[in-house]
Amino acid sequence: MNIPFLEFSAIHAGLAPEFDEAWRQISSSGRFIDGDFVRRFELEWAEYCGTDFAVGVASGTAALQLGLAALGICAGDEVIVPANTFFATIEAVLSVGATPVFIDVDPSTLLMTAAGVEGAITKRTAAVIVVHLYGQPANIDEIEKVSRAAGLAIIEDAAQAQGATWRGRKAGSLSDLGCFSFYPGKNLGAFGDAGAVTTDDSQIAERIRSLRNHGRSQHDPGRHDYVGGNHRLDELQAAVLSVKLRYLDAWNARRQRIANSYRSLLSELPVDLLEVAPGACSNNHLYVIQSDHRDYLRDQLHVRGIGTGIHYPIPCHRQPALSATKTPPLPVVERAARRILSLPMGPHLSKSDSIRVAKAISNIFNVGQRVTRDEYAAGSQ
Ligand SMILES: *Cc1c(COP(=O)(O)O)cnc(C)c1O
Numbered sequence: 001m002n003i004p005f006l007e008f009s010a011i012h013a014g015l016a017p018e019f020d021e022a023w024r025q026i027s028s029s030g031r032f033i034d035g036d037f038v039r040r041f042e043l044e045w046a047e048y049c050g051t052d053f054a055v056g057v058a059s060g061t062a063a064l065q066l067g068l069a070a071l072g073i074c075a076g077d078e079v080i081v082p083a084n085t086f087f088a089t090i091e092a093v094l095s096v097g098a099t100p101v102f103i104d105v106d107p108s109t110l111l112m113t114a115a116g117v118e119g120a121i122t123k124r125t126a127a128v129i130v131v132h133l134y135g136q137p138a139n140i141d142e143i144e145k146v147s148r149a150a151g152l153a154i155i156e157d158a159a160q161a162q163g164a165t166w167r168g169r170k171a172g173s174l175s176d177l178g179c180f181s182f183y184p185g186k187n188l189g190a191f192g193d194a195g196a197v198t199t200d201d202s203q204i205a206e207r208i209r210s211l212r213n214h215g216r217s218q219h220d221p222g223r224h225d226y227v228g229g230n231h232r233l234d235e236l237q238a239a240v241l242s243v244k245l246r247y248l249d250a251w252n253a254r255r256q257r258i259a260n261s262y263r264s265l266l267s268e269l270p271v272d273l274l275e276v277a278p279g280a281c282s283n284n285h286l287y288v289i290q291s292d293h294r295d296y297l298r299d300q301l302h303v304r305g306i307g308t309g310i311h312y313p314i315p316c317h318r319q320p321a322l323s324a325t326k327t328p329p330l331p332v333v334e335r336a337a338r339r340i341l342s343l344p345m346g347p348h349l350s351k352s353d354s355i356r357v358a359k360a361i362s363n364i365f366n367v368g369q370r371v372t373r374d375e376y377a378a379g380s381q
Contacts, residue, residue: 005307056233060181064092135285
């Protein structure tokens, strides 16, 4: 019995009648772009996040790119970003002609900090992208203090943080705008690529609605107010997202139980766990541990049928594509890149799966059977 890193079939099988009904409606309506399913999902997503507006777009990358463009970030501007993020965060900055300025992260959470932001502010800094990595919101209150004092725009990269909260408020509602990805592997995932921008600012929402659709005027589709592109969310993806959104909280609760189980079982073992800061409620998108023997651990878990991932093996500032960018060493991110390992995580897992993973790690490090047979039996029930 293998434990895959990610698995969708069981979850989707139960929802098949709801998907089928949506396909039928879309097929018979003949409307595949810019129709009722997109509008409905936008309303649902804004309500879920606690924002006034949500604008559906083609991907999380598009959400970041259009979000930066809508805020007027452009060539000559610097945008502060953590070096520990998915590469798309950086691509978005470069796509509007701005310069990413990389900062290091907190060793206990691997998230960016207010002190890091403050140290990177220059006369040219225009914005900061706060990445809620692995599903844990960064301390946005402190980041907001130093950023607002310097007049910066604040964007959340909440691609991994659907449903996560900071002091009771949802990720994506904590700044000028929130950028979401609904890539299939995210906690809320489409059947392909999809994304959204959330905001309370009606002008920003309108601009993104226009930018996602070739800069068209809302009132006169023959008129192009901006140079945008084709970054639209389509009806099929929006319908999938509306169906799956109804289960997001239940799935996140299952992830929390797995995370709790991992935490209690692994705290005995010679691996380092990430901390969850007071005020942060993670959606447990990824469960990341650290070990000096990461590659050995990963190989040995693979041999035992347990899938893992590394998020991310090369820090963004070290990527070959950015070799022209001169960034000083960022020791925390660089050390973490050699030590991090993402364990299986998702609503497809049971508590007994998490016990099996912990037992495997215990065996690999040869620290004896810390997980007793009784605990195993209790978890399997
Ligand atoms: C997934 C992800 C993105 C990009 O989203 P896509 O939908 O794949 O374009 C951006 N930032 C982070 C942190 C992500 O995890």
